Amino acid sequence: MNGHHPDAATAEVEFQRFAFEGQAFGRWKKKMVFAWGGLPGETALVRVTRRKRRRLDGVVQQVLVPSAERVAPREDHFLSCSPWQILDPAREAHYKADAVRRLFEQRHEISLPQFDLIDGAPFGYRNKLEFSFTQTATGLSLAFYRRGGHREKTPIDGCLLGCEPLNVVARAFTEALNAAGIVAESLKTLMVRCSRAGHVTAALFLRERIAADRLRALDECLRGRLSHRGERSDAAAGASSEADCGADGGGRDVRTGRGEASAAATLIGWRAYFSDPQSPASVATEALYGWGEDVLEERLNTARLRFSTRSFFQVNVPVFEEALREIAGHVLPGLPVVDVFCGVGTLGIAVGREGTVFVESDPECVRFIEENCRINGLRDFRVVAGPAEKTLPPIPAESTVLLDPPRAGCHPKLLRQLAQ
Numbered sequence: 001m002n003g004h005h006p007d008a009a010t011a012e013v014e015f016q017r018f019a020f021e022g023q024a025f026g027r028w029k030k031k032m033v034f035a036w037g038g039l040p041g042e043t044a045l046v047r048v049t050r051r052k053r054r055r056l057d058g059v060v061q062q063v064l065v066p067s068a069e070r071v072a073p074r075e076d077h078f079l080s081c082s083p084w085q086i087l088d089p090a091r092e093a094h095y096k097a098d099a100v101r102r103l104f105e106q107r108h109e110i111s112l113p114q115f116d117l118i119d120g121a122p123f124g125y126r127n128k129l130e131f132s133f134t135q136t137a138t139g140l141s142l143a144f145y146r147r148g149g150h151r152e153k154t155p156i157d158g159c160l161l162g163c164e165p166l167n168v169v170a171r172a173f174t175e176a177l178n179a180a181g182i183v184a185e186s187l188k189t190l191m192v193r194c195s196r197a198g199h200v201t202a203a204l205f206l207r208e209r210i211a212a213d214r215l216r217a218l219d220e221c222l223r224g225r226l227s228h229r230g231e232r233s234d235a236a237a238g239a240s241s242e243a244d245c246g247a248d249g250g251g252r253d254v255r256t257g258r259g260e261a262s263a264a265a266t267l268i269g270w271r272a273y274f275s276d277p278q279s280p281a282s283v284a285t286e287a288l289y290g291w292g293e294d295v296l297e298e299r300l301n302t303a304r305l306r307f308s309t310r311s312f313f314q315v316n317v318p319v320f321e322e323a324l325r326e327i328a329g330h331v332l333p334g335l336p337v338v339d340v341f342c343g344v345g346t347l348g349i350a351v352g353r354e355g356t357v358f359v360e361s362d363p364e365c366v367r368f369i370e371e372n373c374r375i376n377g378l379r380d381f382r383v384v385a386g387p388a389e390k391t392l393p394p395i396p397a398e399s400t401v402l403l404d405p406p407r408a409g410c411h412p413k414l415l416r417q418l419a420q
Helices: 089-108 164-180 212-228 317-328 346-351 363-375 412-419
Strands: 010-018 024-028 031-036 043-051 055-065 128-136 139-145 153-156 187-194 199-206 266-274 286-292 295-300 303-308 337-340 356-360 381-385 400-403
Touching: 010 031, 010 055, 010 089, 031 043, 128 153, 128 164, 139 164, 164 187, 164 199, 164 212, 164 266, 199 295, 212 266, 212 286, 295 317, 303 346, 303 363, 317 346, 337 346, 346 356, 346 400, 356 363, 363 381
Parallel strands: 031 055, 199 266, 337 356, 337 400, 356 381
Antiparallel strands: 010 024, 010 043, 024 031, 043 055, 128 139, 128 187, 139 153, 187 199, 266 286, 295 303
């Protein structure tokens, strides 16, 4: 059924499977097609967003023959945050496990044994969200970038993937920014983070240096709006129950929809940073303003861990706790442990082995490693600050190396070091 639509920017494609990255894969003429928003077995009209010699990238514009597995997505912006919303969670887990098996077989000639994929709750699980902003006819709005949209943005009111306290605080920020007359051109992103106790911290990244008195007025407006809603805006207000992360104030599960009531949120602090506009990333070039605390604490199984808004920490805590229990069972008893790309020390501390070496390049994470080791009773440890491929110390052959690399993967030099 593959064909060509009269519009030169579209193609009719029958999808065969999922690609490793999550797009639906099919062929049009002699080109491979990778499209977001499609399912295996479907025929769809694909809007082409990028052309290469042997490949087309795109987004499904219209489903012509739907799969029996397709379900209605919970959010209009699902392609920006979770393209898998068009599948039942059980089928999502099946397809992801299949993709992992094919990846190992095709690229590494390794046949994996049977394994279970722990999927967890499909909504309300993320303890961190990062929003962009866009200007609409009614004022400033939270936004996500459109997948395949060439830097185009979609206005949103929050995201169901996140714990509801994150959305409560993000919406309050948007209202306060609108009231202060701060427009999208002056803003880069808003990063919000929460613990399972419902405590929230935030970091606002600005494209220009805004005067401290304007930021102070923004702060007062922000906390006033949270107080007006019955939310809390200081640490002294006390902790919320862990049930707040995933349920609203009336006990209703926010995974089933967002109503007038909101999950309890305690904003314990926030920071404003000037962020170099030449960089697309939310980098803290210069601190401009701060109120309250910028440190959260979370318990992972038996470990207590502290981290800031900007430091790396796992976004799905319940699923990661399951992973930690599995990892602990594979650590060789009585032998050295090296935690590479350790973040705030999560894996190495969870294993709880004296003499562990922690390797991390991000200064924002490094500052928490020693503190986290000490509050968890580790006395003998070593922190190596710097890129792993440049700073990794000699490792005894009989060691356990824990790796949690960034999405780009491990540097080839590091892999060669580990292989030796």
